Each structure stands twice: as C-alpha cells, then as structure tokens.
Amino acid sequence: MTADNLEWINVGHADDLPEGRVKTVTARDVSLCLSHFEGQWAAMDNHCPHQGGPLGEGSIEQGVEGKCWIRCPWHGWDFDPLTGAPPGGHKDTGQKTYPVEIRDDEVFIGLEPEPERARTVTDAMTETMINWGVRSVFGMVGHSNLGLADSIRIAARDGKLSYYGIRHEGAAAFAASAYGKLTGQPAACITIAGPGATNLLTGMWDAKVDRAPVLALTGQVQTQVFGPGAFQDIDLKSAFDAVSRFSQTVLSTSKHTELMSLACKNAIVERDVAHLIFPDDVQTQPSKAKPRGPKGRLGDTAIKPSDADVEAAAEMINAAKRPIIIMGHGAVHVRDAVIAFAEKLGAPVLTTFKAKGLIADTHPNAAGVLGRSGTPIASWFVATSDLVITLGTSFSNHTGIEPSKRIIQVDFERMQLGKFHRVTLPVWGEIGEFCKIMAQTAEKSPDAEDQISELAERWAIWRTEKQSRLAEEKDNGIHSFAVFDALTKLCPADAIIAVDVGNNTYSFGRYFETCGQRVLMSGYLGSIGFGLPAAIGAWAATRDLEAFEGRKVVSISGDGGFGQYAMEFTTAVKYGMDITHILLNNGQLGKISKEQQAGHWPVWETQLSNPSFAAFARLCGGHGTRVTETEALEKAISEALDHKGPSLVEIMTDPELV
Template sequence: MQERRVSEVIVDQLAAWGVEYIFGLPGTTCLGIVNAIRKHDKVQFIKVRHEEAAALMASAYAKLTGKVGVCVTIAGPGATNLITGLYDAKMDRAPVVALTGQVKLQYIGPGSFQEIDQDVLFNSFCSFNKTINSKEQTIELVTLALKHALVERGVSHLTIPNDVQKEALEARIEPLNGRIPDFRIVNTDLIERAVRLIDEAEHPVIIAGWGARSHGDTLLKLAERIKAPIITTYRAKGVVPEDHDLALGVLGDVGTPMARRFVNAADLLLVFGSSYSEKTNIPRKQSIQVDIDPMNLAKEFPIDLPILGECGVVLTRLLERVKERENQRLLEDVRKEKEKWYAQLEKEADGRAAPLRGPFIMKVLRETMDPMAIITVDVGDNSFWFGRNFVMKQQRLLMSGYLATMGFGLPAAIAAKLAVPDKQVVCITGDGGFAQVMGDFLTAVEHNLDIIVVILNNKELAMISMEQRMEGYPKFATELKNPNFAEYAISSGGVGFNVHKPDELKDALEDAIAAKKPAIVDVETDPKRF
C-alpha cells in the first residue's frame, strides 16, 4: 500500500469538513497539493487564469454557501496575486482558507527564488496564519485554519514548504462534528424588552442586512404581523422579494427615496444583521439591533437595545410574542409610494434611446431573468443601476461589499454556478470590471458553465468620470478602448451577442439563456446617468 503524503492528508482533511472545490493555479511550490487534489474523488480542482480570480471565486463561494472557500497557489507572485480576493473575503466576513506553497525549508530566509516573507504578508488581514514546518503539525494546523475561518468568518492562510508537502504521513482525519459551536443563541430577557418596545411603537420599520440573509420568510412574517415596512441594505437586496406589499427596496446611496422616507419617519428601527455601513447610513434613533457579532452591536453610536444573537433565533422568538396589529393606513401609504416609484422607474426606462440607457437594461433583465436566479454584480455604474432600478423577486445577490473591488462579477458567477449548478446565474458587469478578469471566461468555457455575462459597455470608467465631475476635476483617463466582447466569447468557445438597439436586447438575452453555454451579451450603453 502506497504511503500517504502530507499534501494528501491536507486535502483529505479539507474534504472531511465539506470542501468540494479548490480554486487556483499549479506551480513549482504547490505541485504536491495540486497532485493530491487531482487524486481525490470528492474534491475538484478549478484551474483559473489568474490567482486573483481564484481568491474571488473562493470568497464568492463562501458568501453564497456559508461553507469554506479554498484557493491554492505558489509562493511569491502567486501568493501576492491572491491578496485582493482574500481582502474581499475578510471585509465581507466570508470563511476562506488560502493555501500557498513555499520554497524548501532549507532555503527559507536568504531570499531564494520566489521566496517572500509570506507570514508578514498575510498577517495583516488573516484570522489565522501559520506555516506547516513539520509533518506532525499537519492535522492540527489544517483543522485550526478551517475552524478560525468558520467561527471568525474570516481568512485563514497556511504556507506549506515544498519538501514538507512530499513527506510521508499517516494521520487520523478529524471530523467537523463537535468542532464548531452552535451559534443559535439569544438572551431571553432582552427578547421581552424588545417585544415591549415593538408593541409600544407606532411606526416601526425593519431593516435587514446581510447577516439576516437566510431568514427572508421569517422577516416577512414579522413585518406582516406588526405591519412594518421592510427595507434592506444593498448587500441584502433580495433577502425579501422587493415586489412584496411591505418591501421598500434598498436603503442607502443607491437606494429608493421611499426607503429613506419611511426610515426617517420611524419611531423604532428593528435592525437585523447590518454592519451600519456609511453607504447605508442608518440614522441614530430609537433602535433594536440584532447581530451575532458583538463588535457590530452599537458600532457607530449607542443603541437602545443591542441583542447579541443569531437573527433567525431572535426573529422566531419575537414572532411568538409580539402583538398582531392592523394598520390599513400604513398599507395604503406604502402602496402609493411604491406606485410612484415604479412609475418613476418606468419613465426612466426609455425604450427608444441608443446607446441603451441603464434603467432600460435593468427593466428588460428583470422581465427576462429567472425569478430564482443567482445574480452577481460587479463594481461600477452597473452596480448603481442594478441597486436602484432592478426589482428583485426571489433571486439571490452576490457582490463585493466593503472592498468593492472591480472584477468580482465574473469569478463570482463561476463559483455560483459550480455551487448551485441547477440555478440560472447572471453576471451584471461593466466593460471596465469585466476586462480586469476576462481571461477567466475561459474557465467557464473549460468547465461548460452556462453563465450569462451581461456587459454594460459604455467604453468608459463611468463611475470614476462621475466622481471627477463631482469633485471638480476634468474628465481624464477614464475612456476605454475595448475589443468586441461578443466575438471574444465566440473565439473562446462560448456564445456572444452584440446589442446596439433597444429592441435587440430581449432577443439577445433569451438567445443567451437558450444556448446553455457560457455567454456574453455585450450591450452598447450610454455612460450618462441622467
């Protein structure tokens, strides 16, 4: 019987904790790990064209599934290329484990070929960062890396020197069961205080953040019981269907005016799983805040009733205790506000203008897309139009929240399609963001992932142009010279469609969906907002 190697034990341990995909690139100092993945029957290696994409895929996979996302690459330049994607995971609290190779132990220190101080590099942002210097450490350090990522919802990093990967090792694989605490906790006394505040409030409003993403149905039940409008942060867009009678859309920079109006008029805010980003700008007023992370509670200012607990548990307890109320006037006010807002969106969606306007593109997308699709949104003007003008049904959204890195959309779509292959996956991106990672469209082709990439191609870094105007600078260095992205898709082995006129968009989207291949819909888009 062939001896197992350290690299094989590492992959076995990852698999035992539910890891199904590892994103990365092979190279000299990680060949042992990559070979162990090749031989494993439960873990698939997803080869990328750039290490940043591997880290972004791991981050997106973790955000979507709640499982650990894993990426792997070589020492030196491979490790440095991971940083943007790993910072996205850190800032959006996604559990990710990064594995990097390293030169042989005997060469660490004097500055060998591709040797960098990876401990210092990763220390600044990782929850857990260690080097496996001896084979005896393997199981303990791998399980600790996984546990830190899951419990602290952050990034763990392990460096594995090339020679250590190849050492023979027989070790017992540790199961996940019994290693992660149950976070379904709540302080019952605080629930009773919350119930009193809710029952006494005349104009309560619910704000749902990313931390409440798994509890849309319960949020709606609470909203219906106490007759409270429900609003989300941008990252939580779609946690509840935005066409629900009590849903008022997104609060914040790209939100709806009706969301801000009702929040400002509220006498009690019930905030579930929000980190109080300055982009959301939740006002300082009487509030109940629920979060599993104690550092998020009252982070920006004092909160009347901060509750440390898991949002689903707290919501269930509140539903059992709060009084049901009727408020026909509120329902009528919400209905009128939504009618006005939908009329505004319809007015903005000019179906005659060419190049196509952002609001019109969002309208056609909303009419064409599967109501249960997964949507990945890149950073740029495309995200402005999506946040403001796309009305979510039961779709799920993935985005780069706090880091807001361009180039997130395509890798996230690839990760989402791997994670949930039976779901339609649509990436909404700009020409600037797509061009940063377009090489990995080939990854989608290689794995036959029928994602639909919709590029709002305005031949400009339009959001930056807007920022230049707002700050009094002349427009400079924001024009883009682009290839024909549809032809690029075809030459890569996918399908591609160019859209120059409004009446071409719906047919192009329907053809892209029907193709059942990786698709790009390249939409000539007006760079002006209004």
C-alpha cells in the same frame, strides 16, 4: 528486473528525434531525457542532480577522445548517456538510466511496474479538508505546490471534490470568496509561492471584510532555503497576517491534520480567511496521520437574547405606529424568520445593498434597498418611521441609516452593537432566534398605520417614474433602466446574480426588481473585477450543494470591471459553466468620470479602448451578442439565458443615464 517484467511505454516516433539531439519525454508520470547519438538511443532521469535542470533541454557534446556527454543547459554538468555517470565516474552524482527499444520506428522506454502511491502529508490534510466540507478548489498549479496539487488531483479523480484551474490567482480568490458568501461554507484556493500567493490578497480582503469563510493554501520554497532570498521566497506569514484569522506554516514536525482542522474551524466559525503555507519539501513527506473532521468541535450557534432585552424590545415594538425593519447581509441565512416577523407587525422590510434580494421586491412587505444604490420607496419609509429594527446591518455610510431614530439593533457579534454610534436598544443574540421570540412576544400596535397599502402605492409611483426615464434616451446608447427592466422580466426567479462595482451596480440596485434571486457583490471592499470570478464560484456551488443545484448564474459588470478578468471567460468555457454575463459597455470608467465631475475635477484618464466583447466571447468558444438598440434587449438576453454554457451580452449604454 528482466525486460519481460518491465512496462514498455511508447514515447513517440523515432523520426521525432534526429541524430545528435536530446529531448524531454514523459513515460507515465516520469520525466526523461531521451538521447539519440552515433546510432544509439538512451534515456535517463531528466532532472540534473545539481539544481533540477531539465537535461532534455540540453545538448550532446563531444568530449575527450570523441566521447559523447549530455550537458545540462543550466550549469553545464555532464553525464554519460548510456550509464548516467558524470566525468570521473562519481556515482553519487550520477543519473538513473532506463532501457530503450525501437519497435517499428516507434520509441519505447521500459519502466518498472508503478509502485503503490505513498500516502503524503498533503494527502492527509486534503482528506481532513474534505471531512470539514470543502468541495471546491480554485487555483493554479505550479512548481512550488505540485505535491499539494497532486493530493487535490487524487481527491478530484475520486469524486470527493472539484478543482477549477483559473487564469489568474486573483480570480480564484474572488471565486472562493463568492462561494463562501453564498453558501456559508469555505472553498479553497491554491497558489504557488511568491507572486501566486500575493495575487490572492485582494480577494482575501474581499472575503475578510464581507465575513466569508475561505481557505487559502499557498505553496512555498523548500524549508532549507527560507530566508536567504531564494527565488520566489517571501515572508508569506507576514504577508497574510493582516488578512487572515489563522495563518500557519506546515512543517515536517507539525500536527498536520490538526493544522488543517484549525484552519477549517477558523474559516467556518469566524467567517474569515484561514491560511496555510506548504513548503515544497514538506508536501510529499510520508504520513500516517488519520484525517480529522468537525465532529465534536462545533457548537450550536443559536444565541438567544436576554429576557430583559426581549421585554424592552417588545415594549418598544408594541408602542410603534410606523415600525420598519432593515435587513442586512448578516441575516442571509434566517431571512424567512425575518419576513415572518415583519408580516406579523405589518412592517416594511428595507434591505442594505449587500442584502438586496433577501426579500423579494414582489413581496407585499418589501420596500427595496436603502441608501446610495436604493429606491425612493426605502428612503420614504425610513424618513417617516418611528422605530427602526436593524437585523444584521453594520450601519455603513453607504446605507445611511439615520442614527437619530429610535433603533433596536440585533447582532450575534457584540462588537457590532452600537459600533459607530449609540442605539436605543442594542440586543446581543442570533437574529433568527430574536425574530422567532418577537413573533410570539410582540404585538402590532392597535394605533399602527397601514404601511402595507402605502407600500403598494409607493411602488406604483416608482415604477411609473422608472418607465418615464426611458424618454431620456438620445443617440448615445441605451438607458441602464432599459437593461435592468428587461432583466427583471427575464431572469429566473431562483437565479444567483453576481454584480461588479461601478455605475452598472448602482443602476442594478436601483432598477432591478428581485423575485427570489440571490445577489453577490464585493460589499465593503468594493473591488472592481469581482463579477465574473464570483459567478464562477457561484456556479461551482450549484454543483456542490443541493440547495443551489440547477440554479442559473448571471454576472453583471461594466466594461471596466470585465476587463480586469476577461480571460476567465475561457475558464467558464473550459468547464462548461452555465453563466450568462451582462456587460454594460459605456467606453469608460463611468463612476469615476461622475466623481471627477462632482468634485469639479476635469474628467481625465477614464476613457477605455475596448474590443468587441461579444466577438471576444465567441472567439473564446462561448455565445456572444452585441446590443445597440433598446428594442433588441429582450431577445438578446433571452437567447443568452437559454444558452447552455457561457454566454455574454454586450450592451452599448449611455454613460450619463444611470
């Protein structure tokens, strides 16, 4: 090909490379070793054919009879700068060379016109993933996932999905888990082999135990070096077996789009983690496979309870004088049907902590959260009830549903029914279907008590008591009630709130009154550090799905939780994420301090050494403010919520006042 037919790419100024030196340059997407020696310029493929060593990081060496050689920095292989041939002229180990021209002291390298990009295995699998509804990918690009990453890059460039590069793979896992909890649809997270993949595991366990659909896509070493102990080669299949419902390695001979379809289907149907392992060499192999999708592969999820169970449930409900409903996170997508059923019965609706916000605390039937993070209102109504209708709950010890009560338990998973102890009536069926049928079949007993008026009275008592707790403030920091009282007044009704773990979360459950917000948390795993990464996942959902479009995202943590993934604040800045983080800083792992005290242990190693988190937020490029007085709370929170972009309010709180 003549010089006229080449594309000439400027790779820098001649003064950037002194005589007798080499450097790595990039022309288009081609990595090249540029050399300058004896008044000559030359360029060759940057990757040594031995093990891919970067020749541009090597050196020019004088050989026999003064001949110059480019020497690889890894293992000392030599190449002629002008021909690319090694000593002895063995062409099969030589390097491709490229023409170089100096024009007005600028260095140009001639490349052949870029060929049309060949369609790859990962292109076909990415297209299939998109067809199944995946719209967001979180992760970190690295050496063993570059082929997969390039397929995702193409899809992102074409507007088919969004990619968010995080600072730690654990944050990608939590973001994907939160996305699945919020939407019921899977997001994906990608990592390299070895440590990148293992960094996902905590977040994958969070998704698994809270039944959130997630796709984990991990790179892997080349298939030819599986097993002997190559760099970053670990048994990823075994590592993910316990945490995933589906885990498979993508091989050259695999049915690639079918593997991705099965991964997506398992994530969606089983509400679980699906894992695919991508060996480096398989990712870029050519593929003609047609992408697949969910058409014809997903059935209706409406499971109606049996006639006998409907009749028995109606009989129990019709006879109850003080029926209550306990709504768990399993009812997240049918909460309107649950509330309509409660309104007909005049029954209080209590929620588990994971289900906080599924009924607004401002609703006449709302009784707040039951359990350790709950309110005395909920405790009163469960204690005085004569029938408990539990919908989508797991009877965790954190919630503390009294098993001696007459209980109707409804769940679409048969193994959840009576899982820990017997219940009066276990009903297999989808919760929404049960509520619709009961709203037509069951009747409020003529002897039923007026629990709705009683609810209003109990709320008034609790609100008065909460306000009285402000008198407990001394000089050790702000009361946590003051924080959540201010946030209750200011937080948008349609906000999505991601909470961490610790005393800050207990206080949130007890004091914050919802009026329509959705709450996300690390439920059964209870993992510290969940809050901010979860907010990143929620923010991505507001960009993907119309149901969440334009909704404000708020995250809440203590100083211990924020410190786990503090650098993800720069991720929020990078992508302009409209997230407000409320940080309760008490200078310690407060929940652990209290547990040590309660167990008559000395308080040990729970104190924290913190920077100014507000200043940190500003240094990262976001909005940051520090609050030390209760009177300044509302102004600081209001300004942070109004800020278009990442903001952080650091509130100095008293560790004893939770």
